[in-house]
Amino acid sequence: MIGICSYSGYIPRYRLNRGLIFGAMGWMNPATIALARGEKSVANFDEDSITLGVAAGNLALQNVDRDTVNSVYFASTTLPYKERLNAGIMVPALGLKDQVRAADFTGSLKAATSALIAALEGVKEGSTAKTLVTAADCRLGKPGSPQEMLFGDASAAVVVGSENVIAAYKGSFSVTYDFGDHYRGANSKFDDQWEDRWIRDLGMDQFIPEAINGLLEKTGLQIGDFAKVIYPCIYAPARRSIAKKLGMALEKDQDNLQGVVGETGTPHPLVMLAAALEDAKPGDKLMVVSFGSGCDAICFEVTDGITNSVNGSISATLAAKADLDNYNKMLIWREIMPGDFGKRKEVDNWTRHSANWRNRKTVLALEGGKCSKCGTAQYPAMDICVNPDCEAVGTQEPYAFAHLNGHILSFTADNLAASVDPPAMYGQVEFEGGGKFLFDFTDCKMDELKTEMAVTMSFRRKYFDAKRDVSGYFWKAVPVKEDK
Amino acid sequence: MASGIRDKVAILGMGCTKFGERWESSAQNLMVEAFQECIADAGIDKKDIQAAFLGTHFDEVNVSKAATPLSLTLRLPFIPVTRVENFCATATEAFRAATYSVASGAYDIVLALGVEKLKDTGYGGLPDINSVDSFQMGANLTAPGGFAQLATAYSRVWGLPMNKIKDAIAHISAKSHANGALNPKAHLRKVVTEEQIKAAPMIAYPLGLFDCCGVSDGAACAIVTTPEIAKKLKPNQDLIRVKSIQVVGSSGEEAGFNTWDGAHFATARKCSEMVYKEAGIKDPRNEISMSEVHDCFSITEFVTMEDLQLSPKGGAYDDVMGGRFDLNGEAPCQVDGGLKCFGHPIGASGLRMIYAMYEQLLERVPEERQVKNARMGLTHNLGGMPHWNVCAVSVIGRD
Numbered sequence: 043m044i045g046i047c048s049y050s051g052y053i054p055r056y057r058l059n060r061g062l063i064f065g066a067m068g069w070m071n072p073a074t075i076a077l078a079r080g081e082k083s084v085a086n087f088d089e090d091s092i093t094l095g096v097a098a099g100n101l102a103l104q105n106v107d108r109d110t111v112n113s114v115y116f117a118s119t120t121l122p123y124k125e126r127l128n129a130g131i132m133v134p135a136l137g138l139k140d141q142v143r144a145a146d147f148t149g150s151l152k153a154a155t156s157a158l159i160a161a162l163e164g165v166k167e168g169s170t171a172k173t174l175v176t177a178a179d180c181r182l183g184k185p186g187s188p189q190e191m192l193f194g195d196a197s198a199a200v201v202v203g204s205e206n207v208i209a210a211y212k213g214s215f216s217v218t219y220d221f222g223d224h225y226r227g228a229n230s231k232f233d234d235q236w237e238d239r240w241i242r243d244l245g246m247d248q249f250i251p252e253a254i255n256g257l258l259e260k261t262g263l264q265i266g267d268f269a270k271v272i273y274p275c276i277y278a279p280a281r282r283s284i285a286k287k288l289g290m291a292l293e294k295d296q297d298n299l300q301g302v303v304g305e306t307g308t309p310h311p312l313v314m315l316a317a318a319l320e321d322a323k324p325g326d327k328l329m330v331v332s333f334g335s336g337c338d339a340i341c342f343e344v345t346d347g348i349t350n351s352v353n354g355s356i357s358a359t360l361a362a363k364a365d366l367d368n369y370n371k372m373l374i375w376r377e378i379m380p381g382d383f384g385k386r387k388e389v390d391n392w393t394r395h396s397a398n399w400r401n402r403k404t405v406l407a408l409e410g411g412k413c414s415k416c417g418t419a420q421y422p423a424m425d426i427c428v429n430p431d432c433e434a435v436g437t438q439e440p441y442a443f444a445h446l447n448g449h450i451l452s453f454t455a456d457n458l459a460a461s462v463d464p465p466a467m468y469g470q471v472e473f474e475g476g477g478k479f480l481f482d483f484t485d486c487k488m489d490e491l492k493t494e495m496a497v498t499m500s501f502r503r504k505y506f507d508a509k510r511d512v513s514g515y516f517w518k519a520v521p522v523k524e525d526k
Numbered sequence: 527m528a529s530g531i532r533d534k535v536a537i538l539g540m541g542c543t544k545f546g547e548r549w550e551s552s553a554q555n556l557m558v559e560a561f562q563e564c565i566a567d568a569g570i571d572k573k574d575i576q577a578a579f580l581g582t583h584f585d586e587v588n589v590s591k592a593a594t595p596l597s598l599t600l601r602l603p604f605i606p607v608t609r610v611e612n613f614c615a616t617a618t619e620a621f622r623a624a625t626y627s628v629a630s631g632a633y634d635i636v637l638a639l640g641v642e643k644l645k646d647t648g649y650g651g652l653p654d655i656n657s658v659d660s661f662q663m664g665a666n667l668t669a670p671g672g673f674a675q676l677a678t679a680y681s682r683v684w685g686l687p688m689n690k691i692k693d694a695i696a697h698i699s700a701k702s703h704a705n706g707a708l709n710p711k712a713h714l715r716k717v718v719t720e721e722q723i724k725a726a727p728m729i730a731y732p733l734g735l736f737d738c739c740g741v742s743d744g745a746a747c748a749i750v751t752t753p754e755i756a757k758k759l760k761p762n763q764d765l766i767r768v769k770s771i772q773v774v775g776s777s778g779e780e781a782g783f784n785t786w787d788g789a790h791f792a793t794a795r796k797c798s799e800m801v802y803k804e805a806g807i808k809d810p811r812n813e814i815s816m817s818e819v820h821d822c823f824s825i826t827e828f829v830t831m832e833d834l835q836l837s838p839k840g841g842a843y844d845d846v847m848g849g850r851f852d853l854n855g856e857a858p859c860q861v862d863g864g865l866k867c868f869g870h871p872i873g874a875s876g877l878r879m880i881y882a883m884y885e886q887l888l889e890r891v892p893e894e895r896q897v898k899n900a901r902m903g904l905t906h907n908l909g910g911m912p913h914w915n916v917c918a919v920s921v922i923g924r925d
Contacts, residue, residue: 385649391661398662405662420782422663428782452679452788456671456730458651465730468665469675470788470913478784480913482665488731493682504662516663 044165044202045210045342047172050101050354051198051316053303054089055485056366057081060191066369070186077191080301084366085180085195087375087463088484088502090513091118092128094178094197096135096501098309100445101354102199103136103174111201113143113170115157117177117308119226121148122503122513131515134406135501136174137442143170151224151274151334153177154198154308155214158330159338161202162211172203179307182376184232192276193233194304198312199354209319209328209342215257218336221245242277246333250275251287253337254329261341265290269326269344270318272296274310274333302360308334317356322348364485375462377508387460391505393512403440408499408517410477411438419443419476441477443499444517448473450495455488471497471519481519496522530804534629535768536756537922538749539568542881545744545868546713553582553589553643554599556745560874561600561639568749569759575749576633577606581620581640583613583872584653588643596639611873613909614820615773615918616640617746618876622771622918624750634755639747640878642871650741652872670730670738672911673823677732679788680829684840692732694846695824696720699736701852702821702860706867708895713742714867737824742869746877748884766887769902769921770804772797781913791908793917794833798906801919802835807902810835814857814921815900816886818879820908821864830906831859834919858897861886872909876918879905887924900924 064078085094095116103111114136116129123131129144147157154177161173178197183189202211223241224233235241250273258265265271265288275281275298285292296314298305306313311332318328326344331337366372373379403409404422411423416432423438453469467483469491483491484502497519504516541564543556551559565572580596582588589595593607612619617640624638647653652669677691700720706712718736726734756765774797780786798810807813814836821827828846831837836857837845845851851859860866862882865875883903885891907918 385647386651386654389654393661397659401659401662418783424778428778430777430779430783451682452675454671454674454678454730454733455728456666456668456674457727458668458670458729459666461666466666466668466671468667468671469678472784476784478782480665480667480781493678514662 043207043210043345044162044204045207047201047203047206047208048102048106049198049200049316049319050098051196051313051356051359052094052098052101052354053083053196053356053359054085054094055362055364056084056086057363058084058366058369058372062369063191067186067190074186074188074191077188082191082304083194083196084372086485088504088518090122090503091120091178091180092122092131092513092515093502094180094195095176096132098178098197098199098354099132099136099174099176102176102201106172106201108137109139111138111142111172111174113161113164113173114138115145115147115161115173115175117147117153117157117175118179119148119151119153119308120179120181121146131406132176134402135444135515137407137444151308151310152332152336152338154312155330155332155338155340158200158202158312159214159216159340162214165202165204166211172201175200175202177309177312179309181307182232182378185373185378189233189235192305194306196303196306196309196313198309198316200312206347207345208347209344212341212343213257213261214338214340215253215260216336216338217249217253217256219249221335238277242280246275246277246280247283249337250284250331250333253331253339254288257329257339257341263327263341267327268294268329269322270294270296271329271331272311272314272318273331274298274305274314276300276305313356319344319348320355320357324348371463383460383462390509392507392510393514405516407442408444410441410443412441413437414439419473421477421479443473443477446473446475446499448497448519450491450493450497450521451478452493453483453491455491467491481517484518484520486521490521490523498522530770531625531629532769532804532806533753533767535625535750536753537766537768537884538570538635538751538756538759539564540746540748540881540884541567542711542746542878543744544711545742545871545878547645548743549645551743553641554595556643556743557596557599557639557641560745560747564747564749570635570749572600573603574635575602575605575637576635577627578602578637578639579620579623580607580609581611581616581638581873581877582609583611583616583642584644587646587653588873589641612773613916614822614870614872615876615907615909615916616873617878618771618905618907618918618920619773621748621877621880621920622773624748625768625771628750628752635749635751637747637749638877639745640874640876641745642873643743644741644871645743652741667911668730670733670823673826674730674733676789676825676829676912683787683789686843688732690843691825692724694843695737695828696723697846698821698824698827699723699866702864702866705853705860705895706863709863709867712863712867713740713869714863733823733825739822739865740867740869742871744868744871744874744878746874746881748877748880764888765925766884766922767925769923770801771918771920772800772804773916773918774800775916776910776914778914786913788912790829791833791912791915791917793915794830794906794908794919797917797919798834801921805921807921811857813902814904815902816858816861816883816897817904817906818862818864818882819859819906821860821866822870822908826908827859830908834904834906853895861895861897876905876907880920880922883922887922
């Protein structure tokens with residue numbers, strides 16, 4: 043049996059109430075009042091598509107032997123790099139071996155389903171054993187635009203394989219059209235779109251039923267056989283029309299999370315799939331459809347294995363939220379509005395790619411060492427053991443810290459440090475099993491910090507060098523609310 | 527077996543500029559200002575100086591690299607010149623090099639000069655120091671944030687509530703401001719109350735503005751020689767001898783090995799032990815008359831009192847609040863105003879501290895800030911961060 047072995051969804055911590063957006067920008071485009079309901083997810087200042095993709099990927103890989111994964115597909119239309127494999131940056135951060143096939147899928151919002159089909163077909167053909175498909179987007183609308191209201195940031199991931207399958211692959215069907223509903227040129231920061239009515243009536247209302255009907259015909263199934271039909275479409279009237287056209291009961295229409303997350307772009311079909319799998323029963327048939335320059339439609343049948351799947355649920359990630367109470371913060375975080383970060387921020391540092399290469403495991407995988415002589419775990423691994431009673435030379439064996447828990451030994455909140463989101467919070471973290479390091483803290487507030495507080499590690503964008511268009515990545519500590 | 531340098535070298539003269547925002551003065555101007563005072567005090571000619579050491583830290587906003595800025599500025603006549611750099615211990619390191627040069631018998635009269643011009647950065651605080659590794663992996667760290675963590679760690683280790691720590695460090699800063707207000711060479715010369723200190727804007731929790739030392743320009747220097755030459759040149763003046771200078775660097779154990787509690791300086795404990803041994807000091811709490819310690823931040827001074835054995839471990843709160851380190855206390859600390867009021871031009875601070883001890887031991891300061899019957903003065907520098915640093919401690923004494 044071939045199909046999905048595990049899944050996850052990741053919604054970044056911050057949610058922006060759409061009323062705040064309207065309050066700030068409604069004067070420019072009063073019609074957006076119609077969209078100013080609920081909240082949307084906003085990636086933290088140190089998150090981008092790569093870090094979101096890693097977050098979802100690591101959740102999906104929690105109970106998977108990472109050495110058995112031999113390919114990684116990353117789908118996004120907001121890739122930090124045009125040249126330099128984004129999935130390649132993710133491989134060490136996902137704790138995967140170097141000997142993997144990695145590829146970026148991009149160019150349309152159906153890139154995630156295209157990657158998923160490629161993964162499923164690859165396993166089916168026997169060319170890959172286990173593939174991680176992870177998808178993320180952080181799409182931007184211009185201030186005052188409908189897109190700014192509608193879009194949210196998120197990621198989702200699935201592991202595809204032939205063992206411990208929880209949702210069996212039953213086939214796919216695709217249509218491709220050069221349909222310019224949403225588009226970004228090579229140098230565009232913001233989404234642009236054609237008229238909603240055209241997208242809704244000519245695009246979604248036609249292509250989605252076409253793809254679904256194509257898949258039904260190919261698999262010999264009826265729409266009534268499906269427990270849920272999963273597709274992204276922000277237009278409520280179109281959803282009703284599509285359901286009617288297909289003869290589908292409305293309760294089979296999977297919630298698109300528009301009110302609590304927003305339209306997340308490339309990962310959206312997988313985000314909705316993750317939510318559907320959370321509620322699925324053995325035997326349920328699920329259809330996943332994407333929309334972007336055409337449609338992919340994929341059929342799954344949930345297996346008995348589903349009851350044991352607890353990885354990164356959408357309900358958990360939805361619940362772990364905090365209000366972003368300031369619209370301007372989003373503009374600063376996304377580099378839409380210039381902020382005054384002080385002269386200290388102007389100090390020019392540049393990435394030494396040769397040093398990055400040398401330190402790739404240390405930096406991207408958070409790999410330290412464990413002394414084969416005295417057993418001391420340490421980060422970073424150096425030639426000479428850190429234990430003063432040992433100091434053996436050349437005894438460090440690779441030791442992964444990325445997935446370990448730790449606790450806080452000391453902390454501060456620094457208003458002097460140049461930060462996009464001051465105060466900069468950081469402190470000494472001691473890992474369970476030994477080893478410690480001074481880490482930045484993220485996804486927290488100063489008044490939540492305490493010594494002895496538990497932390498988990500999260501892969502984040504450490505810096506963005508606008509002058510050279512380089513994003514650099516490292517790990518930060520995320521405080522967990524319960525004590526150690 | 528090494529015998530150490532105790533009493534083998536004497537200070538012949540010292541100089542120290544007015545510290546502050548010296549907008550009109552270059553590093554070169556500051557060097558000359560300190561040197562003129564020093565050479566007049568020493569009572570020798572420039573040509574009598576046989577070797578010189580320059581201490582300076584930030585290349586970026588200062589005199590650049592090498593020791594030639596010293597020889598060119600002072601127009602030293604083709605003598606050996608060396609630049610030394612060791613973070614905040616830089617000036618003490620220059621003094622150590624000069625002292626060792628005399629103690630070794632290589633030279634009779636040697637100059638150590640430290641200078642730093644910090645106020646050409648365009649912003650407050652120190653410039654960032656980024657290595658390739660720290661850029662990739664280091665936290666978004668500044669000096670106040672690095673040292674602020676001592677407070678949260680100290681609270682965890684000793685169970686002292688954060689509000690009591692805040693009280694103690696406010697007392698420390700108020701004491702230093704009171705001392706600095708009396709000193710015409712200090713940068714900050716205002717008396718500040720503990721209430722004002724505690725109400726100041728937060729820089730890095732729990733350190734407020736007044737918990738942080740100033741950022742200043744300055745230079746200080748010393749001319750050292752053998753006790754025999756000093757006695758001959760200054761028969762009517764007390765001899766100020768170097769009792770010990772030690773410098774200790776972190777092994778990385780604090781940052782990476784789990785036994786360090788984050789609430790003390792491993793280097794300072796070791797360094798002061800070495801100093802007391804070299805100087806023959808058995809009971810530092812009672813033998814050290816006064817001290818100038820590295821109060822880059824008030825919390826640094828607080829924990830340092832314990833590391834230098836000037837307070838028992840866990841006992842700094844009682845000593846600080848009991849006034850032991852106040853100007854009229856049993857063991858005054860920061861008698862000139864400290865880094866708190868002088869600011870911290872990195873390359874100059876260690877020599878400025880030794881200058882403060884020197885002028886006290888010679889009883890040259892006005893009555894209102896003179897420490898009575900001072901015999902032994904200690905200086906302490908701490909460069910880097912609590913979890914990795916270099917520490918320098920020196921003791922000088924009056925015969």
